[in-house]
Amino acid sequence: MTQPERNNPYNFDEFLKWRNGFDFYADDPFLQQVIKYYTGDKWHEIDTEARKLSQKASFRWRDMAETIARPENHPFMRHYDAHNHRIDRIVRPHEIEVMEKEVFSERLFSDKTSSWLRLVKMYLIYQNGEACTSCPLTCTEGLVGLLENYADSFETRQILQHCKEGIAGEVAIGAQYLSEIQGGSDVPANLVEAVQEGDQWKLYGTKFFCSATHADYAVVTAKPAGSDKVAAFVVPSWMPGNKEKEIRNNTTIERIKWKMGTSELPTAEITYNGAVAYPLGPMDKGVAIVAGIVLTASRLTVGLNSAANMARSVREAKKYSEMREAFGLNISRFPMVVGKMRKLEHASKRTTAAAFKVYGEFSKLDGGLQQGLQTDEPVDAALALV
Numbered sequence: 001m002t003q004p005e006r007n008n009p010y011n012f013d014e015f016l017k018w019r020n021g022f023d024f025y026a027d028d029p030f031l032q033q034v035i036k037y038y039t040g041d042k043w044h045e046i047d048t049e050a051r052k053l054s055q056k057a058s059f060r061w062r063d064m065a066e067t068i069a070r071p072e073n074h075p076f077m078r079h080y081d082a083h084n085h086r087i088d089r090i091v092r093p094h095e096i097e098v099m100e101k102e103v104f105s106e107r108l109f110s111d112k113t114s115s116w117l118r119l120v121k122m123y124l125i126y127q128n129g130e131a132c133t134s135c136p137l138t139c140t141e142g143l144v145g146l147l148e149n150y151a152d153s154f155e156t157r158q159i160l161q162h163c164k165e166g167i168a169g170e171v172a173i174g175a176q177y178l179s180e181i182q183g184g185s186d187v188p189a190n191l192v193e194a195v196q197e198g199d200q201w202k203l204y205g206t207k208f209f210c211s212a213t214h215a216d217y218a219v220v221t222a223k224p225a226g227s228d229k230v231a232a233f234v235v236p237s238w239m240p241g242n243k244e245k246e247i248r249n250n251t252t253i254e255r256i257k258w259k260m261g262t263s264e265l266p267t268a269e270i271t272y273n274g275a276v277a278y279p280l281g282p283m284d285k286g287v288a289i290v291a292g293i294v295l296t297a298s299r300l301t302v303g304l305n306s307a308a309n310m311a312r313s314v315r316e317a318k319k320y321s322e323m324r325e326a327f328g329l330n331i332s333r334f335p336m337v338v339g340k341m342r343k344l345e346h347a348s349k350r351t352t353a354a355a356f357k358v359y360g361e362f363s364k365l366d367g368g369l370q371q372g373l374q375t376d377e378p379v380d381a382a383l384a385l386v
């Protein structure tokens with residue numbers, strides 16, 4: 001039995017000492033095994049690169065991710081500057097701007113990064129949760145996939161270059177805005193209008209759920225005036241040269257939504273007031289190409305992200321249970337805790353293995369992800385964004 005002790009000595013130091021020294025890759029034999037199994041003759045190179053990236057993800061970026069997740073550091077809007085110019089600046093903590101630059105400088109979507117290496121690096125980065133990085137990475141992957149299929153003008157090729165290799169040392173970030181207040185996952189019910197003015201397309205209307213609002217470019221669905229079919233566009237957040245001046249591309253950000261989770265990532269409501277947009281692909285097949293390329297890529301990566309989040313959560317829960325005492329025993333010795341941990345660990349390992357397997361199958365597809373235009377399936381059948 002314990003005696004009273006007014007200066008409660010309980011602390012987390014032992015757990016933190018272990019946690020702060022844990023390398024997401026070097027200290028995880030299961031992950032190494034999975035990667036070795038799937039990457040075949042590329043394993044040696046991937047192992048070397050994973051060890052390097054893990055040094056950043058497991059320590060420096062982990063600490064930054066923790067800082068930006070604190071409620072007082074969540075992003076907020078500054079609509080006007082001190083001299084009454086509408087700027088719609090998304091104010092984010094310094095740590096995320098540094099971490100984001102470092103993560104995107106890995107050039108995960110460059111031609112020089114193999115698809116396995118990209119996957120492994122993403123898995124390690126994703127162990128830090130959303131961190132205002134996971135969704136933007138996923139969205140950029142989708143935007144790159146779309147542009148690789150449909151970039152056919154100087155502007156769209158520049159955007160592709162910006163997202164893949166970077167321009168002047170800056171690698172661009174993508175987003176995807178499809179859903180609207182009235183339709184949600186029913187994208188064919190979109191009301192945002194695209195109007196051809198001279199040789200430019202311009203967008204008018206509101207998008208209700210716009211994550212990664214700080215991105216440089218967004219894939220946006222809209223209907224050309226007079227048509228009931230949805231087209232896909234890429235929309236720059238700022239036209240060239242205007243980002244530094246904080247002059248947005250005829251777009252206003254109404255508000256950042258209050259969210260219970262992933263609050264470090266801005267999700268906003270935005271209005272297009274004649275934003276310049278570049279069409280991608282057939283103008284009547286926007287839903288099919290976005291569902292086939294952008295959403296499929298993001299759903300694959302969401303699976304990988306969940307696997308990475310689970311791996312870290314289970315690892316830390318298990319370790320903590322070995323240190324936490326109740327009724328004079330480590331709780332890791334109670335049979336129900338043992339059973340629960342075993343179940344969680346099993347689910348986590350299965351999810352990681354499955355994520356690598358499914359991604360591996362997709363990466364073998366000839367020509368990458370396709371837009372699903374070849375089948376007889378009605379376009380409306382492919383709509384579940386949920």
Ligand SMILES: Cc1cc2nc3c(=O)[nH]c(=O)nc-3n(C[C@H](O)[C@H](O)[C@H](O)COP(=O)(O)OP(=O)(O)OC[C@H]3O[C@@H](n4cnc5c(N)ncnc54)[C@H](O)[C@@H]3O)c2cc1C
Nearest residue numbers: 176177178179183184185186209210211267383384385386
């Ligand atoms: C935090 C957050 C961030 C988001 N970020 C983005 C973003 O960046 N870009 C973007 O475009 N959207 C974004 N969304 C919107 C998200 O994609 C929609 O919430 C989603 O598409 C569902 O739309 P809805 O909420 O209007 O629900 P609804 O479409 O109204 O669906 C409600 C329910 O109806 C059922 N349902 C609807 N359609 C089907 C179907 N085809 N088959 C079976 N059941 C169905 C499901 O039970 C579903 O849960 C975000 C949402 C959230 C919450």
